[in-house]
Amino acid sequence: MVSQNVVVSDAKTGIITVSTVSNSSVFTPSAQKPPTAPGYISISKKKLLKNLEINGAQSQRLTSWVDSMRASSPTHLKSLPSLSAQEELNSWIKRHPSALDMFERIIEAARGKQIVMFLDYDGTLSPIVDDPDRAFMSSKMRRTVKKMAKSFPTSIVTGRCIDKVYSFVKLAELYYAGSHGMDIKGPTKGFSRYNKDKPSVLYQPAGDFLPMIDEVYKQLVEKTKSTAGAKVENNKFCLSVHFRCVDEKKWSELALKVRSVVQNYPTLKLSQGRKVFEIRPMVKWDKGKALEFLLESLGFENCNEVFPIYIGDDKTDEDAFKLLREREQGFGILVSKFPKDTSASYSLQDPPEVMDFLRRLVEWKQTQQ
Numbered sequence: 001m002v003s004q005n006v007v008v009s010d011a012k013t014g015i016i017t018v019s020t021v022s023n024s025s026v027f028t029p030s031a032q033k034p035p036t037a038p039g040y041i042s043i044s045k046k047k048l049l050k051n052l053e054i055n056g057a058q059s060q061r062l063t064s065w066v067d068s069m070r071a072s073s074p075t076h077l078k079s080l081p082s083l084s085a086q087e088e089l090n091s092w093i094k095r096h097p098s099a100l101d102m103f104e105r106i107i108e109a110a111r112g113k114q115i116v117m118f119l120d121y122d123g124t125l126s127p128i129v130d131d132p133d134r135a136f137m138s139s140k141m142r143r144t145v146k147k148m149a150k151s152f153p154t155s156i157v158t159g160r161c162i163d164k165v166y167s168f169v170k171l172a173e174l175y176y177a178g179s180h181g182m183d184i185k186g187p188t189k190g191f192s193r194y195n196k197d198k199p200s201v202l203y204q205p206a207g208d209f210l211p212m213i214d215e216v217y218k219q220l221v222e223k224t225k226s227t228a229g230a231k232v233e234n235n236k237f238c239l240s241v242h243f244r245c246v247d248e249k250k251w252s253e254l255a256l257k258v259r260s261v262v263q264n265y266p267t268l269k270l271s272q273g274r275k276v277f278e279i280r281p282m283v284k285w286d287k288g289k290a291l292e293f294l295l296e297s298l299g300f301e302n303c304n305e306v307f308p309i310y311i312g313d314d315k316t317d318e319d320a321f322k323l324l325r326e327r328e329q330g331f332g333i334l335v336s337k338f339p340k341d342t343s344a345s346y347s348l349q350d351p352p353e354v355m356d357f358l359r360r361l362v363e364w365k366q367t368q369q
Contacts, residue, residue, distance in 0.1 A: 181290025
């Protein structure tokens with residue numbers, strides 16, 4: 001008689017366990033079935049193998065998600081040996097040098113062309129904070145962005161809804177592309193010479209999804225309310241589930257909760273940013289498309305004399321970085337203190353460095369007048 005490992009599950013908890021039993025009592029057709037222990041159910045070999053395959057795949061996907069959640073932390077490299085981390089950082093900086101160190105080269109490339117600025121908000125103009133409702137930009141940054149908008153057409157491209165980000169920025173002379181570019185509005189003053197035919201740009205490619213987004217928002221709030229620190233944000237045309245304040249031990253549980261809701265809506269897609277889950281409509285639109293739309297609205301479609309600069313810190317900004325590489329116009333700047341896979345050409349470490357870069361651009365512009 002040979003012993004075999006058989007998976008059984010607790011009827012109440014659903015937890016899969018392994019028990020050792022005789023193969024003659026389980027897999028021999030003529031054998032009598034062994035008594036089932038209280039709270040357990042026996043399963044056939046065929047069903048066992050199927051369960052192993054299904055649960056193994058689900059476990060692998062969940063592990064992948066949790067690993068990605070850990071990687072989204074801006075301090076995840078601290079777990080590496082200091083020498084290894086420093087070597088990786090040095091190698092990364094060679095490929096994505098500081099935009100401050102390379103400022104003269106950047107200006108030379110832009111000379112004779114119209115610079116157009118695109119700026120993410122969280123982590124770019126404001127620091128990343130635990131409470132997304134308190135991601136305020138400094139008064140110095142606001143003054144710098146205001147001066148920038150007087151010198152160059154300037155847009156805020158963010159995952160936030162327009163009303164929320166405007167309450168932080170409070171500058172009417174900017175273009176605003178909220179909900180990852182799915183809600184675009186033009187400035188109410190300034191730079192009218194660039195969009196005189198469209199005094200108030202308004203574009204909402206995902207307008208039909210509003211009722212669904214509101215429905216999913218309510219479900220996510222209910223589903224995640226038992227997870228301490230989780231916060232669901234309604235960005236009008238997309239949703240964010242922040243887990244920056246969630247205990248890391250609860251991340252996998254939260255991921256399952258979010259996915260259990262989103263999977264019932266096949267026209268929505270789930271992605272991940274810096275300690276945040278993003279739920280967006282499956283439309284062919286992203287921050288790169290928003291950048292193209294804004295350039296067109298400004299009259300720079302198929303124009304060789306434009307030089308777009310996009311500064312951002314999140315995965316969602318990669319669509320804009322890739323677009324600029326494909327167009328071979330302008331460049332992207334990633335805001336990060338740590339190495340990340342990116343299509344950006346240059347880097348800045350944090351919002352204070354972003355402010356320094358913007359100031360230098362304004363000062364350079366003033367010398368050209």
